[in-house]
Amino acid sequence: xxxxxxxxxxxxxxxxxxxxxxxxxxxxxxxxxxxxxxxxxxxxxxxxxxxxxxxxxxxxxxxxxxxxxxxxxxxxxxxxxxxxxxxxxxxxxxxxxxxxxxxxxxxxxxxxxxxxxxxxxxxxxxxxxxxxxxxxxxxxxxxxxxxxxxxxxxxxxxxxxxxxxxxxxxxxxxxxxxxxxxxxxxxxxxxxxxxxxxxxxxxxxxxxxxxxxxxxxxxxxxxxxxxxxxxxxxxxxxxxxxxxxxxxxxxxxxxxxxxxxxxxxxxxxxxxxxxxxxxxxxxxxxxxxxxxxxxxxxxxxxxxxxxxxxxxxxxxxxxxxxxxxxxxxxxxxxxxxxxxxxxxxxxxxxxxxxxxxxxxxxxxxxxxxxxxxxxxxxxxxxxxxxxxxxxxxxxxxxxxxxxxxxxxxxxxxxxxxxxxxxxxxxxxxxxxxxxxxxx
Amino acid sequence: xxxxxxxxxxxxxxxxxxxxxxxxxxxxxxxxxxxxxxxxxxxxxxxxxxxxxxxxxxxxxxxxxxxxxxxxxxxxxxxxxxxxxxxxxxxxxxxxxxxxxxxxxxxxxxxxxxxxxxxxxxxxxxxxxxxxxxxxxxxxxxxxxxxxxxxxxxxxxxxxxxxxxxxxxxxxxxxxxxxxxxxxxxxxxxxxxxxxxxxxxxxxxxxxxxxxxxxxxxxxxxxxxxxxxxxxxxxxxxxxxxxxxxxxxxxxxxxxxxxxxxxxxxxxxxxxxxxxxxxxxxxxxxxxxxxxxxxxxxxxxxxxxxxxxxxxxxxxxxxxxxxxxxxxxxxxxxxxxxxxxxxxxxxxxxxxxxxxxxxxxxxxxxxxxxxxxxxxxxxxxxxxxxxxxxxxxxxxxxxxxxxxxxxxxxxxxxxxxxxxxxxxxxxxxxxxxxxxxxxxxxxxxxxxxxxxxxxxxxxxxxxxxxxxxxxxxxxx
Numbered sequence: 001x002x003x004x005x006x007x008x009x010x011x012x013x014x015x016x017x018x019x020x021x022x023x024x025x026x027x028x029x030x031x032x033x034x035x036x037x038x039x040x041x042x043x044x045x046x047x048x049x050x051x052x053x054x055x056x057x058x059x060x061x062x063x064x065x066x067x068x069x070x071x072x073x074x075x076x077x078x079x080x081x082x083x084x085x086x087x088x089x090x091x092x093x094x095x096x097x098x099x100x101x102x103x104x105x106x107x108x109x110x111x112x113x114x115x116x117x118x119x120x121x122x123x124x125x126x127x128x129x130x131x132x133x134x135x136x137x138x139x140x141x142x143x144x145x146x147x148x149x150x151x152x153x154x155x156x157x158x159x160x161x162x163x164x165x166x167x168x169x170x171x172x173x174x175x176x177x178x179x180x181x182x183x184x185x186x187x188x189x190x191x192x193x194x195x196x197x198x199x200x201x202x203x204x205x206x207x208x209x210x211x212x213x214x215x216x217x218x219x220x221x222x223x224x225x226x227x228x229x230x231x232x233x234x235x236x237x238x239x240x241x242x243x244x245x246x247x248x249x250x251x252x253x254x255x256x257x258x259x260x261x262x263x264x265x266x267x268x269x270x271x272x273x274x275x276x277x278x279x280x281x282x283x284x285x286x287x288x289x290x291x292x293x294x295x296x297x298x299x300x301x302x303x304x305x306x307x308x309x310x311x312x313x314x315x316x317x318x319x320x321x322x323x324x325x326x327x328x329x330x331x332x333x334x335x336x337x338x339x340x341x342x343x344x345x346x347x348x349x350x351x352x353x354x355x356x357x358x359x360x361x362x363x364x365x366x367x368x369x370x371x372x373x374x375x376x377x378x379x380x381x382x383x384x385x386x387x388x389x390x391x392x393x394x395x396x397x398x399x400x401x402x403x404x405x406x407x408x409x410x411x412x413x414x415x416x417x418x419x420x421x422x423x424x425x426x427x428x429x430x431x432x433x434x435x436x437x438x439x
Numbered sequence: 440x441x442x443x444x445x446x447x448x449x450x451x452x453x454x455x456x457x458x459x460x461x462x463x464x465x466x467x468x469x470x471x472x473x474x475x476x477x478x479x480x481x482x483x484x485x486x487x488x489x490x491x492x493x494x495x496x497x498x499x500x501x502x503x504x505x506x507x508x509x510x511x512x513x514x515x516x517x518x519x520x521x522x523x524x525x526x527x528x529x530x531x532x533x534x535x536x537x538x539x540x541x542x543x544x545x546x547x548x549x550x551x552x553x554x555x556x557x558x559x560x561x562x563x564x565x566x567x568x569x570x571x572x573x574x575x576x577x578x579x580x581x582x583x584x585x586x587x588x589x590x591x592x593x594x595x596x597x598x599x600x601x602x603x604x605x606x607x608x609x610x611x612x613x614x615x616x617x618x619x620x621x622x623x624x625x626x627x628x629x630x631x632x633x634x635x636x637x638x639x640x641x642x643x644x645x646x647x648x649x650x651x652x653x654x655x656x657x658x659x660x661x662x663x664x665x666x667x668x669x670x671x672x673x674x675x676x677x678x679x680x681x682x683x684x685x686x687x688x689x690x691x692x693x694x695x696x697x698x699x700x701x702x703x704x705x706x707x708x709x710x711x712x713x714x715x716x717x718x719x720x721x722x723x724x725x726x727x728x729x730x731x732x733x734x735x736x737x738x739x740x741x742x743x744x745x746x747x748x749x750x751x752x753x754x755x756x757x758x759x760x761x762x763x764x765x766x767x768x769x770x771x772x773x774x775x776x777x778x779x780x781x782x783x784x785x786x787x788x789x790x791x792x793x794x795x796x797x798x799x800x801x802x803x804x805x806x807x808x809x810x811x812x813x814x815x816x817x818x819x820x821x822x823x824x825x826x827x828x829x830x831x832x833x834x835x836x837x838x839x840x841x842x843x844x845x846x847x848x849x850x851x852x853x854x855x856x857x858x859x860x861x862x863x864x865x866x867x868x869x870x871x872x873x874x875x876x877x878x879x880x881x882x883x884x885x886x887x888x889x890x891x892x893x894x895x896x897x898x899x900x901x902x903x904x905x906x907x908x909x910x911x912x913x914x915x
Contacts, residue, residue, distance in 0.1 A: 016801070018825065057889035057897065065901035069532075072902075087844040091829035098845055103827055105850070182851065190644060196640035201634055204651070206855040209644065229878045236886050315456070337873065339458070341543055352536075352874065355901070358527040359538050359872035364545070366620065369646035371870075384857070386830035386845035387823055388838060392664040392814075399674050401712040401722040403497035411497075415505040416512075 001175060007164050008179060011107045011134040014161045020104065029129045029158055030078070033122065034071045036157040037064055040149075044118055047145040052242060062241055063118040066355065070123050073357050073374060074130045081130065081378045087386070092414055097389040102382040104132035105206075106182030109116060111173070111196070113187040115245045115295075118141035120210075121150060124185045125163070127377025133183070134162045138176060141169040181205050187247075189293075190366050208370025208380050211363055212293045213320035213343075214251035217350070218310045218336065220327035221259060230326040230348070231263065235270040237324065237350025239277050244297040247367075248322045248351060251294050252319060254310040256319055257303040264301065283374045308332070312338050317366035320342075324350050343367050442606050444615040451547045451574040461530060461544055461572040463522065463601070469569045472597040473562060474511035477504050478756045480593060484558055487585040491557060492680065493759075502679060503558040510563050513843055513860060514570040520863045521570065524873070531903055536876045542868040543815035544572030545646075546622035551613065551636065551705040553627045554727055555683045555781075557583035561590055564609060564625045564648075565603070567863025573623070574602045578616060581609040582727060621645050627685075629779075630852055648856030648866050651849055652779045653806030653829075654689040657836065658796045658822065660813035661697045666835070668812040669704045673712060675810075675836025677763045681724040683731075686830075686837050688807040689780050692796040695789040702767055702787070706750045708761050717762040718755050726759045726782065735761060735782040743773040744786075751783075771799070793818065800826050805851035810836050829853050 019025055037044070044064060048054040054063075086097035108128050108139040112121030121139045128135045137154070139147040147167050154165050166172060176200035177184075186196045187210040200207045217237070218230050222230055238250040255263055264279060271277045283289055289300055304310060307327075314323060321343040328419060346353045353359055354373075361378045362371025372380050398410040406425070413421040459465050477484075484504055484584050488494040494503075514521075527538040548568050552561035561579050568575045577594070579587040587860045593603040606612060617624075617639035626636045640647045657672060659665075676688045693701050713720040726732045736754065740743075744766055751764035761783050769775055769786040776786060788799060800809065809828035813819050819833055829849040830839045833910040840859070849855025882900070892911065899907025 021824070047804075053759055055887075057887075057894045058563050060894055061885075061897050061901070065897060069901050069903075084787055087842065089842060089844065093838065093842070098839070098842055100846065101823065106827075194641055194644055197644065198638055201637035201641050204630060204633060204637065204649065204852060204855070211644070226878045229881050232881070232886060240885070240887065261607065333875075337541060337871075338461070341546075342867065342871065344634075344874070345541075346874045348877060348878060349536075349874070349876035352533050352876065353538075353872060355532050356529060356530065356536075356874060358873075359874060360870055361872065362538065364869040364871070366644060368644070383827065383850040384846055385828065385850070386839050386842075386847065388830070388832040388835065388845065390833060390835040390838070392667050392834060395667060395670075399678075401497070401674075401678060402714075402720075403495060403722050408500060411501050411505065415501075415509055434617055 004166070004175060004179070007136070007166075008107065011136070011163060011164065011383040015104070015106055015134045020134055020162055023082060025159070026078060026129055026132055027075060029163070030071050030075050030126065032091070032157040033126065033129075034068060036153055037067050037071075037122075040153055043149055043153075044146075047149045048118065050145040050350045051143040054242065059243070062116055066119040067122045067126070069355065070126045070357075070373070070377070072216065074126055074378070077375065078130050078378070081375055084387070089388070090415065090417060092419075094389070095391045095394060099387050101385045101387050102131070103385050105381060105383055107134045107136070108183040108185065108381060109118070109136050109138065109176060109181045110402065111184070111186045111188065112146070114140035114142035117146035118150070118185045124187075124372060124377065127372050128185070128381045130378045131164070132379035133381050135164070136176070137163070137165040138173060139165065139167065160317065183207070185370075185372075185380070186210065190368075193368065197413060208362070208372065209368040210247065210361075210370070210372075211321070211366065211368035212295070213318060213363065213367040214293050215248055215255045215320045215322045215324065216310070216314050217250050218307065218314075218323070218325040219253055219255040219259070219263065220307050220325070220329060220332060221256065222326060222328070227262075228266065231266040232270055233348075233350050234324075234326070235267055236301050239271060239297055239411070241351060245295050246351075248354060249295075250299070250324065250350060252290070252300040252302060253433040254302050254304060254307070254313060256307045260301060260303045260338075265271070267299075308335070311335060314340050319367055321363045321367040322346060322353065341365065440534065441614055441694050441724040442608060442612045444606075444612075444619050444783055447576060447604060447606065448547060448619045448621070450601065451576065455544075455546050455574045460569075460574055460602050463518065465602070466518060466569055466572055469598055469603065470511050470515050470518070471784065472599075473566060473569070474508055474515070476593045476597050477508040477511065477562075483593075484586075487589045488558065489584040490585040491554070492727060494680065495722050495724065497722070498678070498680065498724065503556055504555075505752045506559040507562045507566070509711070509843075510566045510859075510863070514566050514864070517861065518570055521861055529545050529874075531905065532900055533874070533876070534665065535879060536874055538872070538874045541871045541873050542571070542864070545867060545869055546573060547576075548573045548623040548625065548867060549576050549578065549616055549619075549621045550625045551578045551616075551628065552580055554580040554582035555680050555685075557586035558590070560627050561586075564627075564858060564863065565767050566659055567858055568625070568844040568866045568867045569603065571867035573867055575604070576616065577603070577605045578613060579607065580604065581607065585676070607767070623647065625856075625858075625866070626650065633854070648848070648858065649854040650685070650847075650856075650858075651807070651852065652685045652781070652847065653804055653853040654776075654779050655686055655806045655808045655828075656796070656800050657688040657691045658793070658800075658811040658813070659693040659697070659701055660693055660793050660811070660815055660818060661694065663812050663814055663834075665700065665704045666708065669701075669708045671835045672812075673705065673708055673763075676785060677709070677713070677723065677783055679837060681726070681763075682785075683724070683727065683781050684837070686840065687781075688810060688836050689806070690776065691785065692790060692799055693787060695791060698767060698787060698789045702765060705765060705785075709750065713763065717751070718753055718758075718760045723760075723763075726761055729756075729759065731758050731782070732756060732761070735780075735784060738775045738780065738782075738784060739764070741774040744769050744775055747786075766903040794821070797821070804851070805829075805853055808839070809836070827851070829857075
């Protein structure tokens with residue numbers, strides 16, 4: 001506990017010193033992180049194998065590759081992201097200059113998750129560093145090999161006065177949550193998300209919650225090679241990432257009754273080589289498997305009379321992190337977009353939205369709030385400060401009391417940006433309202 | 440009058456599910472209705488504000504009525520553009536594909552308003568919520584009862600009450616509302632209640648915008664046009680609800696050397712604006728109620744600031760009036776320097792050199808706004824770089840609120856989230872990411888069983904390494 005207070009004090013002091021605000025420091029940390037991942041690839045593969053039995057190809061695709069791509073993207077764009085954005089100021093306030101200046105929030109706390117213990121810890125870290133914050137990382141204790149690997153190597157590469165990693169379980173998390181942070185970033189379940197947000201409320205700490213939800217797949221009528229590709233992608237999206245234990249992994253499939261047998265056959269062909277997948281056809285809707293996020297290799301298939309019924313089915317349930325829809329029907333696509341709500345929607349594929357840096361990654365409703373990836377990571381850990389520069393030159397008399405008719409008319413015209421009217425008023429050529437102003 | 444909060448939310452959810460509020464037509468019609476309220480009922484609004492706050496008509500028009508009608512007009516003008524999906528570039532990693540970000544409403548939102556600008560701080564967020572296609576409950580502040588009941592009456596007459604409701608009441612009604620599950624809560628008020636709102640929201644994982652407050656500092660450097668600075672300071676402090684404004688200048692920091700000139704200039708301008716007996720001036724608002732009057736009186740009674748009043752100090756409890764009051768050289772541990780003043784008292788902290796101001800400001804919580812009057816480029820840049828605040832202005836006060844191109848919101852203790860202009864629309868929207876893929880271009884490397892070749896390919900693909908992709912494909 002005492003050590004934690006000392007660590008926090010050090011982080012706050014580092015932040016106050018201004019060191020993390022410069023682009024040079026941020027870029028150096030991002031490069032160091034790239035080196036960390038490159039030079040420790042083998043150890044990372046081993047740790048992931050130990051914790052989750054993850055195959056190196058999956059480990060590269062979902063963990064190492066993601067972190068590398070993210071760090072490189074940030075390095076390429078960080079100076080642009082840090083630059084102030086011009087705000088449009090009306091002529092009325094001439095001469096003035098307005099801008100929106102991104103600044104770091106301060107000292108932030110990041111909770112990693114166990115299913116992608118490397119990328120879900122390091123990807124938010126990239127955002128926090130890019131935005132110039134000091135950071136405490138708390139990796140998940142349910143992936144102990146990765147947690148202890150990160151704990152060992154991060155201090156070897158990154159600035160230990162600005163980035164600290166604290167291991168432990170829920171008791172450590174509780175102690176961390178008692179402190180005051182400038183932001184908390186959490187990936188995990190809605191239940192724990194609510195606990196974290198409640199703790200954050202005491203300090204008015206803003207949070208980003210990346211939660212889960214039952215991500216449905218809508219499978220419209222397709223045929224031939226399209227259908228085969230769709231089924232392959234569905235299988236890949238279900239049993240591919242971490243054996244189904246992914247927030248954006250497919251939870252269940254909605255398909256029209258008459259296509260269900262074909263789907264089951266094609267799926268069985270696809271997954272012959274995967275251990276213990278299980279397909280359930282039309283489980284009862286009030287069964288536990290249909291009420292909670294499955295987060296595992298079981299795939300329920302729900303059959304419907306018409307595929308359009310999938311929209312009501314999904315809308316009646318909490319908003320998921322992603323909706324997947326395999327269809328070539330434009331009207332149906334528009335209907336899905338308009339009539340359902342989810343963190344994101346992907347048409348004709350699964351999971352790949354995760355690697356699009358141009359798309360925000362985050363939930364809505366029960367699947368969370370806030371977002372990251374690409375510039376959204378930078379924004380999530382920044383405060384956009386509005387700055388207005390005014391000159392002493394050119395005074396606007398009607399701003400000041402004592403009030404009168406003229407000043408009120410001036411302001412009325414000013415608010416509609418009626419410059420012609422203003423000019424006429426100033427020249428004494430505009431008739432003022434005969435208003436009973438009680439002045 | 441007890442409110443059946445659960446029934447209200449149920450009705451609004453059912454309206455929302457019907458899809459009516461997501462159409463452009465509904466949103467535009469509601470925005471027009473709000474605009475009508477602001478333009479056809481000026482007299483009623485001005486009267487309500489005079490009854491609640493003794494707000495001068497000029498202020499009522501500028502800060503309340505005009506603020507709402509500008510917000511409506513801007514939203515009506517831009518709504519099509521704001522509702523349009525935004526195309527996003529995709530990279531070789533997901534080729535072939537197309538991507539866009541589609542804004543959608545969050546659903547059923549709760550807006551809790553406050554008493555100092557009871558009309559505009561109620562309807563300005565409502566404009567954003569409606570523009571974004573949500574159904575809304577507005578809970579105006581009971582501390583401004585005339586405006587609260589006017590809002591209830593006028594909205595009941597003009598807007599679609601199956602989608603937009605006003606619920607009046609005090610703590611019991613607010614508590615009942617906060618127990619429900621909302622898709623967003625927008626709160627304006629103080630930090631204590633802000634924490635309560637955030638805790639309630641946490642139970643349902645409801646995202647919030649909190650517009651709170653803080654002590655907004657004004658740094659006054661030497662070698663400036665002090666007369667203009669003083670006038671802008673006065674208009675931001677006493678010309679806006681007599682200091683009862685979240686972005687009002689709270690305290691001044693200036694050098695010991697310059698302090699007396701600052702005091703003299705502000706005093707002389709104050710007299711020009713409000714006359715020799717400001718308690719009688721019709722251009723100055725009153726204090727909202729006895730509780731706040733007593734709170735402010737207590738700040739002046741603090742033994743640490745006795746003898747520090749250099750201007751003003753007069754008060755009239757019967758009519759709830761306090762004159763513009765300046766205190767010079769208050770100790771940093773006095774009561775008046777502890778919490779947000781929210782009234783017509785202006786303490787001045789003096790420092791040896793002007794750069795010492797940064798230590799003073801950064802020793803307190805992040806404010807909603809920070810101001811500096813200076814012609815010194817280096818000092819200005821240091822200010823912008825090292826002071827964190829919701830927003831900042833150089834050489835003026837408060838005006839940044841009038842600029843819809845700038846986000847208005849706090850950071851740290853002064854709040855989270857922002858609004859005004861398009862930021863209002865965004866505050867009440869979910870920006871949904873949409874990726875469209877083709878069935879072509881299926882990449883075997885994605886699927887198990889995994890092989891070393893697939894690993895090489897993936898490395899190249901994720902790294903955007905086109906040559907690497909080619910080499911992996913041809914087996915190099």
